[in-house]
């Protein structure tokens with residue numbers, strides 16, 4: 001059975017506006033990404049700020065245009081799909097933003113906020129009172145919340161309202177951009193449990209964009225690590241966390257303030273900031289920060305290499321995997 005979402009060699013290119021003395025150019029914020037998201041499964045996209053996570057997610061949601069490549073949703077091509085056609089799919093593919101209700105009108109009641117998708121999709125003739133109650137119950141909030149205003153609820157409750165709104169039309173794919181950012185740790189856990197429960201109950205596929213490796217560890221089936229707009233590693237989450245094959249993944253895991261207690265990983269430190277996307281390093285784009293860099297790395301771009309489970313983009317995973325085995 002083919003995946004719910006198949007992303008193939010996708011590029012998202014932005015035109016830069018040139019100043020008076022500089023000429024305009026382009027950047028590839030997403031640069032040749034391919035990945036599959038299976039029905040009912042959770043895929044986490046991780047990487048430092050600016051690695052292209054949100055841009056990729058927005059391309060899937062039809063909010064950015066993919067300049068090259070293919071995005072197939074249930075076999076239907078989304079790239080270059082006319083807006084009128086995409087609108088129909090907005091019931092099935094939903095993006096939940098970081099601050100899902102903060103950007104909406106503070107003068108609307110919670111009922112209006114969570115039932116707005118029905119009105120947008122021309123389904124406003126439904127019993128919106130009943131829909132609001134159903135959705136609030138689904139996300140663990142009392143039905144009385146329908147009459148409240150956003151300023152009358154807490155940050156954690158607001159996120160639940162955001163989830164209710166996102167799931168109003170019973171989507172098949174939820175794209176969640178940093179669903180736990182800015183929440184207290186205990187509320188983060190509640191949010192993750194809520195998403196996991198709903199995924200189970202509704203058979204929802206979720207694409208999660210996050211900086212937070214603990215979110216990935218707790219909730220995702222598969223993870224993709226992005227660097228400068230490219231995937232550098234992907235695989236089943238447990239496998240990637242236990243046996244990373246790319247030094248960037250290892251460095252991110254080592255920098256996690258709450259590391260996996262069972263994983264015996266080498267401590268490596270990520271040096272400096274990622275290079276500018278305007279000046280991509282030659283060869284392996286990570287070589288300027290790689291603790292295991294070899295002469296070949298600055299010359300030749302590593303190809304995407306499949307392993308038993310997952311794939312990576314590193315010339316020499318065996319070098320540091322061996323060092324790690326020797327050290328442990």
Ligand SMILES: Nc1ncnc2c1ncn2[C@@H]1O[C@H](COP(=O)(O)OP(=O)(O)OP(=O)(O)O)[C@@H](O)[C@H]1O
Pocket residue numbers: 014015027029047048049050051052053054055056211277
């Ligand atoms: N509309 C745009 N026009 C030009 N450049 C853009 C635009 N949107 C994003 N970028 C650039 O694309 C690159 C990737 O940005 P993106 O927001 O996708 O990264 P991210 O990994 O989601 O980062 P963060 O975690 O900070 O949200 C960055 O260099 C960013 O400046």
